[in-house]
Amino acid sequence: MTNPQPWMETVAPPPPDGPARGDWQAAMRQVVAYRDRYQVTDPVAPLGQRVSEGERGDAYAAAARALEAITTNDELGTRQLGRPGPRPLDRVLVVLADARARAAQIRSNADERARRDAADREPEQSGGWGW
Numbered sequence: 001m002t003n004p005q006p007w008m009e010t011v012a013p014p015p016p017d018g019p020a021r022g023d024w025q026a027a028m029r030q031v032v033a034y035r036d037r038y039q040v041t042d043p044v045a046p047l048g049q050r051v052s053e054g055e056r057g058d059a060y061a062a063a064a065r066a067l068e069a070i071t072t073n074d075e076l077g078t079r080q081l082g083r084p085g086p087r088p089l090d091r092v093l094v095v096l097a098d099a100r101a102r103a104a105q106i107r108s109n110a111d112e113r114a115r116r117d118a119a120d121r122e123p124e125q126s127g128g129w130g131w
Contacts, residue, residue: 005098007046012072023069030066034059043098 011031014024031046038056040048046067051060 027066027070034063
């Protein structure tokens with residue numbers, strides 16, 4: 001986890017090599033797969049909004065169990081009481097980096113659209129249509 005996301009704040013670090021590490025990795029894969037499959041983009045809540053019905057509800061329950069297995073109890077209790085404590089500065093840097101990357105992508109898309117629009121308008125402005 002060289003670049004942890006804010007939603008990973010309550011996840012315990014992986015244990016050293018051994019059976020416990022394999023269990024941790026399987027649980028983390030379950031959580032990440034749920035986020036990917038259901039397009040969970042919440043930067044703080046690992047599983048997003050609670051879902052209790054249907055296939056997604058079953059997947060949510062499985063992912064929640066997996067998340068609970070790799071979350072330290074102290075951190076869970078603190079979160080549930082609404083006392084998050086200080087956020088480490090490295091989390092802020094991760095969020096800023098993500099925001100900057102997203103802004104750069106939006107700018108790039110806008111520039112590309114502007115170039116295409118200008119190319120589409122060029123024949124009209126040069127009198128090429130002649131209507």
